[in-house]
Amino acid sequence: MKIDNVRFKQQVLPGDTLIFKLDLISPIRRGICHM
Numbered sequence: 001m002k003i004d005n006v007r008f009k010q011q012v013l014p015g016d017t018l019i020f021k022l023d024l025i026s027p028i029r030r031g032i033c034h035m
Contacts, residue, residue, distance in 0.1 A: 003020070
């Protein structure tokens with residue numbers, strides 16, 4: 001999976017939990033999706 005143009009409001013440290021809310025842009029092909 002790849003996420004382009006992502007910015008974080010605060011520094012992300014080891015042990016932090018990230019929650020991504022994503023929308024599917026193109027159909028899933030061969031296990032690869034564009035979100």
